[in-house]
Each structure stands twice: as C-alpha cells, then as structure tokens.
Amino acid sequence: MAGLNPKQEEACSYTEGPLLILAGAGSGKTRVITHRIAYLISEKEVNPYNILAITFTNKAAGEMRERVDSIVGFGAESIWVSTFHSMCVRILRRFYDRLGGKNSFTIYDADDQKAAVKEVLRLLSFDEKQYPIRAMIAAISKAKESFLSPDEYDRQAAGNYRDQNIAKIYREYQKRLRSNNALDFDDLICRTIDLFMQHPDVLELYQERFRYIMVDEYQDTNHAQFVLVKMLAAKYRNLCVVGDDDQSIYKFRGANIYNILNFEEEYPDAKVVKLEQNYRSTSNILNAANGVIANNEGRKDKSLWTENPEGEKVLFTRYEDDRGEAVGVCKRIFELMKEGRGLSEMAVLYRTNAQSRVLEEQMIREDIPYQLVGGTNFYARKEIRDMVGYLKCIANPADDISLSRIINVPRRGIGDTTVTKMRDFAAEQGMSLYDVVVDAGVVPGLGRAASKLEAFAELMQGFRRVAEDGALSVLYADILQKTGYREELEKENTDEARSRLENLRELSNKISDYELHAEQPSLTELLEEISLVADTEEREDGSERITMMTLHSAKGLEFPYVFMVGMEERLFPSGMSLDSDDPDAEEEERRLCYVGITRAKEQLFLSAASRRMVNGNITYPEVSRFIGEIPENLIRMEGKKDSNRGYSGERYYDEWQGSTFRPKPSGAGRKSYLRTQAGGSLQKGMPQQTIIDYTVGDTVKHIKFGRGVVTEMTKGGSDYEVTVRFDTAGEKRMFASLAKLRKV
DNA sequence: GAACCCATCATTTTT
DNA sequence: TGATGGGTTC
Numbered sequence: 001m002a003g004l005n006p007k008q009e010e011a012c013s014y015t016e017g018p019l020l021i022l023a024g025a026g027s028g029k030t031r032v033i034t035h036r037i038a039y040l041i042s043e044k045e046v047n048p049y050n051i052l053a054i055t056f057t058n059k060a061a062g063e064m065r066e067r068v069d070s071i072v073g074f075g076a077e078s079i080w081v082s083t084f085h086s087m088c089v090r091i092l093r094r095f096y097d098r099l100g101g102k103n104s105f106t107i108y109d110a111d112d113q114k115a116a117v118k119e120v121l122r123l124l125s126f127d128e129k130q131y132p133i134r135a136m137i138a139a140i141s142k143a144k145e146s147f148l149s150p151d152e153y154d155r156q157a158a159g160n161y162r163d164q165n166i167a168k169i170y171r172e173y174q175k176r177l178r179s180n181n182a183l184d185f186d187d188l189i190c191r192t193i194d195l196f197m198q199h200p201d202v203l204e205l206y207q208e209r210f211r212y213i214m215v216d217e218y219q220d221t222n223h224a225q226f227v228l229v230k231m232l233a234a235k236y237r238n239l240c241v242v243g244d245d246d247q248s249i250y251k252f253r254g255a256n257i258y259n260i261l262n263f264e265e266e267y268p269d270a271k272v273v274k275l276e277q278n279y280r281s282t283s284n285i286l287n288a289a290n291g292v293i294a295n296n297e298g299r300k301d302k303s304l305w306t307e308n309p310e311g312e313k314v315l316f317t318r319y320e321d322d323r324g325e326a327v328g329v330c331k332r333i334f335e336l337m338k339e340g341r342g343l344s345e346m347a348v349l350y351r352t353n354a355q356s357r358v359l360e361e362q363m364i365r366e367d368i369p370y371q372l373v374g375g376t377n378f379y380a381r382k383e384i385r386d387m388v389g390y391l392k393c394i395a396n397p398a399d400d401i402s403l404s405r406i407i408n409v410p411r412r413g414i415g416d417t418t419v420t421k422m423r424d425f426a427a428e429q430g431m432s433l434y435d436v437v438v439d440a441g442v443v444p445g446l447g448r449a450a451s452k453l454e455a456f457a458e459l460m461q462g463f464r465r466v467a468e469d470g471a472l473s474v475l476y477a478d479i480l481q482k483t484g485y486r487e488e489l490e491k492e493n494t495d496e497a498r499s500r501l502e503n504l505r506e507l508s509n510k511i512s513d514y515e516l517h518a519e520q521p522s523l524t525e526l527l528e529e530i531s532l533v534a535d536t537e538e539r540e541d542g543s544e545r546i547t548m549m550t551l552h553s554a555k556g557l558e559f560p561y562v563f564m565v566g567m568e569e570r571l572f573p574s575g576m577s578l579d580s581d582d583p584d585a586e587e588e589e590r591r592l593c594y595v596g597i598t599r600a601k602e603q604l605f606l607s608a609a610s611r612r613m614v615n616g617n618i619t620y621p622e623v624s625r626f627i628g629e630i631p632e633n634l635i636r637m638e639g640k641k642d643s644n645r646g647y648s649g650e651r652y653y654d655e656w657q658g659s660t661f662r663p664k665p666s667g668a669g670r671k672s673y674l675r676t677q678a679g680g681s682l683q684k685g686m687p688q689q690t691i692i693d694y695t696v697g698d699t700v701k702h703i704k705f706g707r708g709v710v711t712e713m714t715k716g717g718s719d720y721e722v723t724v725r726f727d728t729a730g731e732k733r734m735f736a737s738l739a740k741l742r743k744v
Numbered sequence: 745g746a747a748c749c750c751a752t753c754a755t756t757t758t759t
Numbered sequence: 760t761g762a763t764g765g766g767t768t769c
Contacts, residue, residue, distance in 0.1 A: 057758065085759045109759080128764095185759050220758095253757060352755055354760090374757080411745080532759060552756050574755055592756080615754060616760040 004028075004035060011273040012036040015044055015212070018233075018267035019240040020260070024304045025289070025598035026280030026558065029242060033214060034067045036240070037079065040212055041072055048075035052210040054229070055083055056217045058533045060556070064216070080210070084225050086532050088188040091195070091206065098199050099191060104524055106182040106396045107531040111385060113137055113184050115401045120172045124165075131169065140170050144186040145224045145254050147193070150174055179432070181398045189224045196231050207235040218243030218263075222254035230266075239267070245300050246293050249552060249592045251584070261300065278304045278598075280558055282311025284634050285604050289597040291631045296587045314597075314604045316567070316627055317638040321611040322355075326362035329563050332605060333368060333546065336561055343369065347547040347559040349596050351572040355565065356548055363546070373549035377534050383489075383500040384507055388530055390479045393460065394467050395523045397434040400426075404433065410488045412456060418449040434460075459483065467523055473512045475523075480504065551596045562600035564593075567608040568621035593626045606635075692736050693743050700724060700741040707744065 004012065008028060011021045012035045023029035037053065040046040053068070055061045065081045072079070080087065089107070096103045108116065117133050117140075143153050150171035157163030177184065183191060196203035213233050215221065218241035221229070233239035241263060248257040264270050278286050286306050293299070319325040329348060336346065348359060356372060363370045378384060386409050392402035400423075408414045425443045426436045436443060438461070440453040459482060466475045480486045486504065489497045514529065515521045547559070551572075566572055573589035597604060608623050627635075694700050698710050708726035713736075722741065725731045 083759070107759090110757095188759080250757075252755080253759095354754085357760090415745085534758065550756065571755095576755055588756095613760070 004031070005277055007273060007275050007277070008032050008035070011275065012039045013043075014271050014273065015040055015046075015238065017237055018263075018270040020218075020263045020267075020270050020272045021240065021242040021275065022272065022300055022302060023242050023244055023275045024278060024302060025244065025247065025595070026278040027275035027304070028277075028279055029216075029275065030064065030067065032275065033064065033216060033242060034071050036214070037068055038071045041075065046212055047078075048072070049078045050209060050211040051214075052080045052087075052212070052232070053082070053214045054087060054216065055081070056220050058083055058086075060216060061086075083532070084221075084228070085185060085188050086528075088192040088228075089528060089532065091192055091202075092183070092188065095195055095199070095202050096191070098202065099195055101178075101183075101191075102181050104181070104396065106180070106392055106399050106402075107188070107528060108177065108182045108184045108401070109379075109531045110137075111380065112182070112401050115405065116173055116176055116180075117169065119401070119404075120169050120176060124168060124172060126165065126169065131165065136166065136169055136173075139166050140173060141186050141254065143170060144190050145222050147190065147224070147227075176400075179398065180400050181396055182401070186224070189228055193224065193228055193231065196228075203231060204235070206232055211236045212238045212240075214240045214242065216242050219245050219248035219257060219260045220250050220255045221259045223256050223259075226256065226259045237267075246296075246591055247555065247595050249555065249588060249595060251588050257298070257584075261298070274302050276302055276304050278306040278308070280308075280601055281306065281598060282308050282602060284311050284313055285597060285600050288314045288604070288630045288634045289594050291634070292590060292597065292626055292629045293594040295629050296590055298584065298587060312603050313636045314606060314630060314634055315636050315638060316606040316608075316630075318608050318610060318623065320609065322358050322566075322609045322613060323362070325565055325607050325609045326358045328607060329359065329565060329605070330362050330366045330368060332563070334366075341561065343544045343546040345560040346563070347549070347554065347557070347561070347599065348563040348565060349549060349551050349554050349599065350565050351551055351574060351592075352566075353550060355571075359548060359565070369543070369545040371543075371545040371547050373547060374553045378503070378506070379530055379534070381500075381503055383485075383503055386485065387476070387479065387504065387507060388527070390463070390483070391476075391523060391527060393434070394463050394475070395527055397464075398432045400433040403437070407437070407456065410484050413452040414449055414456060418446060418453070421446060472515050472521055472523060472526055473508065476508055476511050480508075551592050554599050555595050558599055558601055560600075560602040561605070562596070562603075563605045563607070564596050565607050566612070567606050567624040567627055568612065569624055570619075570621060571612070571614070572624055572626070590626065590629075593624075694741060699744050701744050710741075 005028075008031065011019070011032050015036075021029075021032065023032065033053070037051060040051060041048055053064060055064060061081050061083050068079060068081060069076045082090070092105070093103050096105060114133055114137065117136050118128075121128055121131060121133070121136075143150075148156065150167055153170055154164060154167035157167050177187070196206075210232055213229065215229055220243070229239065229241075241260070243260050245257055245260050248255060248260070251257065264272065281289075283306050286304055286308075290304060317328060319328050333343070333346060337343070350356065350359075353374070360370065360372075379388065386406060389402045389406040389409075392399050393406060397403075404419060404423075407419060422436045422440070422443055423433060425431075426433050429436075437453055438457045440446060440450055440457065446453070462482070463475065463479060466478050470478075486501070489501050489504075511526065514526055518525065551564075570578060572593070573586055577585035577589050606627065608621070608627070610620060612619050612621060694710055696710050696713055699707060700710055701707055708724040710722060711725050711731070712723035722736050723731065724741070
C-alpha cells in the first residue's frame, strides 16, 4: 500500500473481526478509511455491495464518497456511504409499513418539532415557562435515545410530578407525530431498531448485505446509534470503528464517549490500532495540544508525535478588552499578509457565536473579507420554510403541523380563531386538519371564513393535481405564483423582501438541480433531502477570505494559521460547564481546546481580554486555565505578568497605519453591510486578481473614502501597500488587493 | 392585523 | 447587548 505508514497499513489490512482505530488529530484518518475500502475490494475481493460506511454529516459522507470513487473505480457506486439518518430513512422507506406506518412518512426537523411541542403544550394547558419547549425536546430526545416509551418514561418518573408531566407531553407528542405520519430525527434511528427487533428477517437481510461495516467519528455516536451498529454487525462481526476520544465534543447532543472508551469491553476480541503520527502541525503546536489534553483523566492512552519541524512558538497575547483583541487579531492578519500569506490560510476560532460580532465589526473597519461558518441554515429561513411547508402539505396531507404553518401565509383571512375551531373539530372527529379544510362546511360556526377556506382548499387541491403529473419545478413555480407569495414580497420593495426573493430563487435552483440529477425525482425524496441535508453554504473557492467559526464547527478542518480568541475563564472553559454538576464537563471543554489547537498547521495565536462585555455586562475575566496547561517552553507570552495568574492587558488599541476607526455603522445599514461581507454577494463576480493600474501621483477612488491621491506604494509580500491621501478622509495606508482602488 | 412596548433570557449543533 | 416572545393598543 503506497504512501501509508506501518500503523496505517495495519489498520487497512486488518479486515476480519472487530477493529478499533484510534485516530489522533491529523493522523491521516480519512486516507486510512478509503484505503481500507480499496483494500477490501481489491485484495480481499469483497463485493462493494457488501460494504457500509457510516459518517455523521452529509459533508463527511460526500467527501468520503468522492475519495472512495476516485480510489476504487469499478463498483464504487454500490458501496453504501451514508449518514446514520439517511441510512435509516432508506431502510424505513422500504419497511416502515411493517411497523404499521406508511412508507411515505414525513421527516420533522427541529422547527417542526418545536411547533409540535408547542401545540402539545397548548393542548395540555401547560405553561411554556415551566415546561420550556427546548427542554421538552431535549427530554424527549433523551428518552428516545435510551428507548424509553412514554409509558416507560412515566413509570420511571414515579413520584416526580414534573417528570410525570413531561411523560404526558412526550406521549401526546408521539401521538401527534403518528397521526401526522411523521418521524423526527431520533425516531429515524429508534424505529429502525424497532423494525430490526420486531422483524428479524429484515435485520438479517441487512446483516447479509452489510458484511463489512465502518463507522467514522465513532466518539460522536449516541446510545441508539451504538445499538443500531451492534445489531447490524452482530452476524459477521466485521465492524471497524474510527474515532478519537480526545475529540469527543458533542456530549450535549447525546454523544456517548463510552461507546469508544468501552469498545474493547463490548468486543473483547477487538484489535486496536493507534494512529499516533501527526502529519498536520509543527511539533510546537502538537506538543502544546498534548500538554493540554494530558490534564484529562478519562482517555485512552496515546501520545501524538510528528516528524514535522518545530516551527514558531505558540503566541499568547492578553489584550485590554474584547475590542482590543479584535484589533490585535486584525493587525496580526495584516502582518501575515505582508509575509505573503493569503486570508484563506487563516481562521479565527471562538467558543460562542456571540464573540463573532466584535470581530466582524473590526474586520469590516479594516476591510478584511471574512466568511462566517455556521449560523442560520438556508432551510431555516422563514420564506424557505413557508415554501417547504406547502410542499410538505402537498406530499402528506396528514401533516397538520405544516398545514397550520401555511394555512394563512400569505394572509388570506383564515385567522387563529378559525384554525383553532377546525383543529378542535378535527380532534373530536379523529380527522386530520386537511380533511376538515376540504370539507369545511361541516364545521359549525365558521361564518365568513368558510368561503375563504373553500378557496384555500381549491388552491391546495390544484397543487396536488400538479404534483401528481407535473415536474417539481413547475409545482414550485405554481405555488409561488398562485398563493400570491411572490407578489406580496415584490410589492414590499424593501431590501429584506428582495433578499427573501433571492432566497426563493435559490430554492428554485436547488429544486431544478435536484430534478436534473435525481434518478427518479419525487416530491418525497426532494423533501427528504431538504430535511436531511443541512445546507452548508460552501465556501466559494478562489475568494480570499478569512474563516471565522466556533471551535465546534472547526472540527475536521485545518488551517496554516489559527487564532483562538477569548481564552478566558468562564468563557472557555465556559461558565456553564464549570457550574455543571457533571464532572466530565470540564474535560469536554479541554477536549474542545485540544480540537482547536490541533487545527493549526504552522502557527497558533491565542488571546484573551482583560475586560469583556458578556450579555451586556462588563466582566473582568482571568486567563483560561488551558493557557497554563501549555508547556512553558512552547509558548511565548506577550505582555507583563500581573498579580493573578495571567498577563495583564498592556496592548492597547494602537492606531496603526491602515486601521481606520470610524463611528460604528448603525442599525439596518450595518446589518446589510454584514450580509454583503458574509454572504459574498458584494464580492461575487469581482476579479480575484487585483489589477493595479495606478501608481504614485495618480488620483484614485475608494469605495468608502472617495477620491484621493496615491502618495506611496511599497511591495509587501505578494501584495502592495498603498498610501493614499484622501480629499476628505485623510491619509490611509491599505493593501491594494483589499482596497479595491480605481484609477480615475 | 399590525405596530409597539416590556420582560426575559442568554454555550456548543447535526441530522 | 440583542433577540425573542407575549401582551397591549390602535
């Protein structure tokens, strides 16, 4: 096997029986998985049809698919490369009727779930304050993960009034989902397990099919997923799990680190291969990470090493406050750029999304293009959810949740009172809301709304006819048109409305794209893709931007230059973790820190502020304990020591050349500015290669500062630093590639 | 039904 | 600080 180290090779060629691959950060994990699949097929002559590779995210599945395709060639397409959830959907679409459901079930996402719980609370007259929706969803999810039915949950709650009420909510929620012919994300896993338990013939079918199973990011699996994998692998026992207990950072969403820690107890004959050579980071960075993670107790014994050069020391800087930190980061970015590094080689990582704000503001001031990762999902936007709501209703008329969402959108005179009346009537008669809408005449006391309902029913029936024999894109266009949704937005004529229309066009593109590429396009499958595939706004290639994201989102990525900001007690590690009674909480924060450090290839910049605004309050945080855990000889501290554990903020905002402090842009203006920066519409289609057609003495125009005369140009790295004396804004120094100066 | 005011509340996120 | 949701008023 070409290009693999002995350990990697060992992991690839051990194909029979249970195998645990402990893959440290940057140890070439994906390479091993893909090579192993290739090895199974070419050396062991395993039929690709018998291979299953499970990942967590669609992104990971897509990447693996691509790599497998390129390395395996013939037969690669018959390998199942899939996320847990899409695998289960595929199985349930075929066999859900065996559990008494319809194979055409709808999938409820977080938003639908929320709406369902809200309705349940209303129905049971529970107070949302006492039983917060978020907490209820979490409780239900937890119950499902441990296979507790509402009845069993109730039994366990014996004597606990609150838990008994939660059991009631859970029961009612399940009832609602069942009558709506819907499954939530947890159901997808649990009901598949139910199916396997109740129908051993179905289980056997899949056991026979999946003779070789691989699970990536095994440390992220929850209990239900563990059970599912165990069942599938029970017959042939060719189960290979890959993961890193040190990178387990998703406990809050159910991940159970013991799945990986106790793998050898579960499978006593398991072979364990440790991939400990790191190919990513300098030894200074790697050892800094090792130093931090060594403070955790509950972990598999391993030590990462590298042949990479020592590199620069890790740099820690303490700034006066959060704003100063942002200024300092920007300054460092410019320094790196002067050395010829590009923005796409850099990333800023933080613990909480709220921290991005100050950084964004500063980057806008300094004209540094950035890209935010994470944030609101495309499909979570209101206008998209409305359209998807229509599609869901058309696909599954029993879906009361979606129908309630769109019945009065856009406004058509079917108000809350009417809907409540109909809902109550439906509940009494055991009908679905849609049945009632179609036959509104039977509901007493609807008054004027009756005619509105009739028109609405007519509209929906029309859509259903189009859905039956028309193309999906035609259906979509029809909805947009006939509901008056588009017209209403067009009339509004605001920036926001235009942006919504743009999103609706984007959805139209996605639908056309789906139609074009799907083997057999169907509304059900389209909706499945929409619910299961979060739309991760892919980074546009070629655009030079710095990436900003949470530490969680950074998992699996790497950058030459990494900034970890806000290294402060109670921010990171988070106060919530420190206050929690879970003794593992601090260790999970430390793992998160480990994940962050190991993202860096060349250089790592850590920083903290002495004063920070948190939730509108000024706080004076101490330096994070994690800083002290980095071996002293690997870190350079910038600044003087102060009385407590840390380093005081002696780095004030230094108004250096190029930074341009202007008053904070206000309200809506600022927002739309942010959007153009983050969303990229401003930069789309702009030449990436800057054409410099001006020189000293020329008059140029700047997008914000207006007219000015170039007074100086010096070469800095791959770029030019240009000094311009503006007519109104004074003298500014800036990078040619960022300043977008035009000769006039 | 929309516009406004006040109270409340705050990690991390994918499917 | 700032987003969100509920309640009130016009």
